[in-house]
Structures are given as structure tokens and as C-alpha cells.
Amino acid sequence: MIYDKEKYKIWNWKSPVILHWIINPGLVINELILGQTIPKVMLIEREGDKPFIQRSLIPCPHCGELHSGLKYSAQNKTAIKNWFGFYCDKCTKIIPVQRNLTSLLVLIMTFPIWGWFRNSLKQSWLDKQPERYKNLNLELVTxxxxxxxxxxxxxxxxxxxxxxxxxxxxxxxxxxxxxxxxxxxxxxxxxxxxxxxxxxxxxxxxxxx
Ligand SMILES: [Zn+2]
Structure with missing residues (x-):
């Protein structure tokens, strides 16, 4: 997708926050156990003095919707349990996420164990998502x-x-x-x-x- 570079700063794996997410081995716990994750692409509004989380947008590559960072936050109880990615409540598809390198290795090594259940795990996770995004508060309270x-x-x-x-x-x-x-x-x-x-x-x- 093409984004407006004048309006947004585009973050991908080369930006420090996402790069840190890839490298820091301890994040394997956050990612695999808590289900905390980071999107592959983020857009940061250049203008405005709102706190970062309100200026950070998560684009859905499937429908083009720009989601507020607050949609996936602790205050909405949606910052964790995102094992399969960020759920797009507009098109019901999954926004791809950047995996931590250590989690990726663990996932590859343990594939013979969880690989069999992959589809059923994903489906039951997906079924639970719409409910989680029903009553969102997109005003910053944190x-x-x-x-x-x-x-x-x-x-x-x-x-x-x-x-x-x-x-x-x-x-x-x-x-x-x-x-x-x-x-x-x-x-x-x-x-x-x-x-x-x-x-x-x-x-x-x-x-x-
Ligand atoms: Zn979408």
C-alpha cells in the first residue's frame, strides 16, 4: 500500500522501536505467552501534540482502514492476547505483525507440536475477536x-x-x-x-x- 509520506512518518522493521522488537530475545515471553505484538507497518502523524499512541496508526492492508493505536491498548484490554496478529474490526481480517526473532525460532522448533492445531487454534481465536472490539474507548485515559x-x-x-x-x-x-x-x-x-x-x-x- 502507498501512504502519504508528507502526513505520516512510516515505521517498518528499520525503525528503532520495531527493530528492537525483532532483536530483544526476552520479548519471546511477551509475544508467545502474553500475545503482545507489534504491527509490520505503522504510520505516525507528523503534526499535532497528542501523545504518541494517539498519533500512531495501524493500517489494515486488507481494507485500508487506519486504526488508532488506542484500539490495541492496555486501556481497552486489547494490548495482549493478539497471538495471530491485530484483528481488524472493519473487515474482520488479520493485520500482519512483526515477529520477534527468538519467538520465530521457538515457533519453528516447536512446529511439530502446535502445527497440527494451527487452523483450529486460529479459528477459535478469530471467533472471540469481534466481542473484544465492541466497547472501545478511543480517548486516552492512561x-x-x-x-x-x-x-x-x-x-x-x-x-x-x-x-x-x-x-x-x-x-x-x-x-x-x-x-x-x-x-x-x-x-x-x-x-x-x-x-x-x-x-x-x-x-x-x-x-x-
Ligand atoms: Zn481491515
Missing amino acids: PQMTTKNWLKMGLAWGLFMYLTMVFIFPFIMQEEITQKSMLIGIPIWLIGGLGFGFTMKIWMNKKAR
Whole structure:
């Protein structure tokens, strides 16, 4: 599809927020367990001083509708459980999403397990969608995210990932937990956590130029 570049800034995999979504390995949890995801293409309104989420639009490639970012947000309880993509409530099709690299690898490796149920899982997910988009509030009610908030959120997420990947995961796999993996894990999940928190901050309140 062709979008108005004068009016919108176009985000795809080359933009930092979506690129971060692809690279940060911890997002496998957000994506596969929570069903949090990011669209392949986003349009950001260049003009206006509305918070970022209100200026970010998610285009549906099937019907051309430009959905407000608030349609898929925590305040509408639609930010998660989007395992198959973003549901377009106009044409009932699915807006394609950008997969995280780690989730993609996990999905490929576990395909023999879930592949059999793929169609029935997708259909039952699809059947539940119209109900979720019936009573949307597209006015922003979520407060802006402060520096303290995003740092706390990022660090909490990083700590959770550190404990999961360094201790819980090796324990389940019956692998040895070494001092080396404990040390290497610190910078990785510190950076991963800050990246996550910072992306969420941009997402929540970036202002137009
Ligand atoms: Zn559509």
C-alpha cells in the first residue's frame, strides 16, 4: 500500500522501536505467552501534540482502514492476547505483525507440536475477536509515563528475564547454572530491560516535532 509520506512518518522493521522488537530475545515471553505484538507497518502523524499512541496508526492492508493505536491498548484490554496478529474490526481480517526473532525460532522448533492445531487454534481465536472490539474507548485515559516509571518497568522486566533465563530455564532443562552464565546475564538483561522500558516510554508518550 502507498501512504502519504508528507502526513505520516512510516515505521517498518528499520525503525528503532520495531527493530528492537525483532532483536530483544526476552520479548519471546511477551509475544508467545502474553500475545503482545507489534504491527509490520505503522504510520505516525507528523503534526499535532497528542501523545504518541494517539498519533500512531495501524493500517489494515486488507481494507485500508487506519486504526488508532488506542484500539490495541492496555486501556481497552486489547494490548495482549493478539497471538495471530491485530484483528481488524472493519473487515474482520488479520493485520500482519512483526515477529520477534527468538519467538520465530521457538515457533519453528516447536512446529511439530502446535502445527497440527494451527487452523483450529486460529479459528477459535478469530471467533472471540469481534466481542473484544465492541466497547472501545478511543480517548486516552492512561497517564503519561514518567522517567521513573519506564526505568522501573524496564528493570523489573530485565530482572524477571534474568531470573528466568539464568536460573529457571537451565533448571528445567537440567543444565548446570554456572558463575559465567550468571555474570554474562547481568549486562544482557540490564540492556534488554532498559531497551524494553525505553521502547515502552517512546510508545506511550512521544510528542510530535
Ligand atoms: Zn481491515
